[in-house]
Amino acid sequence: MSRLFSRLSAFAVVSAMLAVLAAVVAGPAAAHSALVESNPAQDAQLDAAPDRVVLTFNEELKSSYPVLKVVGPDNNFWQRGEPSVSGRDMSVALDGLGPVGTYKVNYRVTSADGHPVEGQVTFELTKAGTGTPGPVADDWEPETDEGGLSGLAITGIVVGIVVVLALIVGSLVVMLVRRRS
Ligand SMILES: [Cu+2]
Secondary structure (H helix, E strand, O other), X not given: OOHHHHHHHHHHHHHHHHHHHHHHXXXXXXXXXXXXXXXXXOOOEEOOOOOEEEEEEOOOOEXXXXXXXXXXXXXXXXEEEEEEEEOOEEEEEEOOOOOOXXXXXXXEEEOOOOOEEEEEEEEEEOOOOOOXXXXXXXXXXXXXXXXXXXXXXXXXXXXXXXXHHHHHHHHHHHHHHHHHO
């Protein structure tokens, strides 16, 4: 085996490993469904309750295990019944709202790739409604992009790990090739 050929095959092996690593680790992390629109919109000021809360994502969702809960300023649930998933939308019914203040829409839904995504949209009710509150809200809060690791930060960490692995594997391969020739 010529030295050039050894070097070339070593390079090919390292490249292939890198490609596989990048695809396995970074690919799925970047491919999750993302919220693109909501009704009410983030920070919307409403003087009356809409019939439904609707969240629209960038791609079709899976219908398994949707969670969509509306928590009022009184810390009670205000959604009615179970959420439904249809195409790129998930939604839940409201039957009026109550006190003036901030309402949190907490969601968790299954991405097209089978992994869950979760987050929160908030809106303000500016005029008290006459709806009847649901049960006291549980203390589940979704992880949102604010605080914690953002997708971008995770991608950065993954790229860093891949680069370090590449350097380690690369130097091992170069050492082996040098020893053989
Ligand atoms: Cu995923």
